[in-house]
Amino acid sequence: MKVVVDMNKCQDHGQCVFAAPDVFSMDDTGHLLYVSDPDDALRDEVEEAADVCPLQAIRIEG
């Protein structure tokens, strides 16, 4: 599974961090960090993170 975040859309709401803390996090300045090739076992939580992104900036490939 590949995760792509459109950083032009992302506004650092952080909802994805609550939904999938193993994949998404915030750095000290409040900006998004993420794992782009998470284990497939995390698919459910990544799909949830994509659902709750207010900017719909998270895409799942494969």
Add this chain to the structure above:
Amino acid sequence: MTATIVVAGGSMGGLRAAEQLRAAGWTGAVTVVGDEPHMPYNRPPLSKEVLAGKAPFESLAFTPRAAAADVEWRLGTKVVSARLAERTVTLDDGSTLSYDGLVVATGMRPRRLRCPGPLTGRHTVRSLADAQGLRDELTRPDARVVVVGAGFIGCEVAATAVGLGVREVTVVDPLPLPMAGPLGELLGRALLRRHEERGVRFRLGTSVAGFEGEDRVTGVVLGDGGVLPADVVVESVGSVANVEWLAGNDLDLSDGVLTCGRLRVGGRPEVVAVGDVARFPNARYDAVPRRVEHWSIPTDTAKHAAKTLAAHLAGAETDPAPFAPLPTFWSDQHDFRLQSFGAPALGLDDVRVLDGDPSGDVLVGYHTGGLLVGVVALGGQAAAMGAARYRAQLLKQPALTA
């Protein structure tokens, strides 16, 4: 015949319901009926980026989950009536669909002002077509804009209009402060000052009595007798649930459609409701059913309702866990953001500053019976993160008594 679930409503709630039915194991047919010609799209940008001309439709459309690729979409048509006892719905093209399961996801439409005067020049912001129509008028040179309603949408539209360079933007509301209904006085004052500093004018404590003009609006007549010249009027005065099609089925439709804690409608195990049309009890707080018009609610309710419905249709036990979503919303206005977790409206009697200062970045806590029930941050990104830090505490909180 294959078993079918009909989803009435083709917005975010309809899409999320279809996706969550698949996630809950439903393999039968799913038909979504939506009255707009578009596939579901994200609405928050309508009062901001779309109005500002910064977001084309392609950037708003939701990308459906792959598992929901076989869902049938009937767009540009709507459900006009239902016979729940016979498990059928009728569409405005005259066709009738039989179902095994029904999802009510018809959402809300803007409330309109019923007062004398011309209709042309008066706008609402709910659909893409609304926002595009309003944008064309806001970009007229020297347009004078009056926004009726100082709630979230009204204040966002006013901020966007100022950002577009509109010279005169006035917000009218019968309440004395903007957004004070849901957020209280402390933030209401802070927001009023921020908007005024950025060029928005306010006429608060007065209602709208009518509109001036022959063929189109030229002015807004206020309840206090004053008249505001206006070329463009935006009505953001709340919304009305789209439930008329459910009439005649002995349901409580007094404010949206009443559901139980499993989001079932009218005690029927094969009918559930999702999104802001659903009036449901939130076990996190009390037993009072409420509608919630937050962006997060279609997704939260769809997940729970789909489990309820899929389990019933599979002849399985439904999940006994009570539905207890943590509401969250945000609002971007000018250069600042409001970020909320929990239910501030339940704690308006006991509002405390938790961090910062209302003149700058501020974090406000809402309490009832000494318990924190909601937090709202006003400011930049750091303030929003401050609110998020209280999320775990809000999730742990014991339920309030009804």
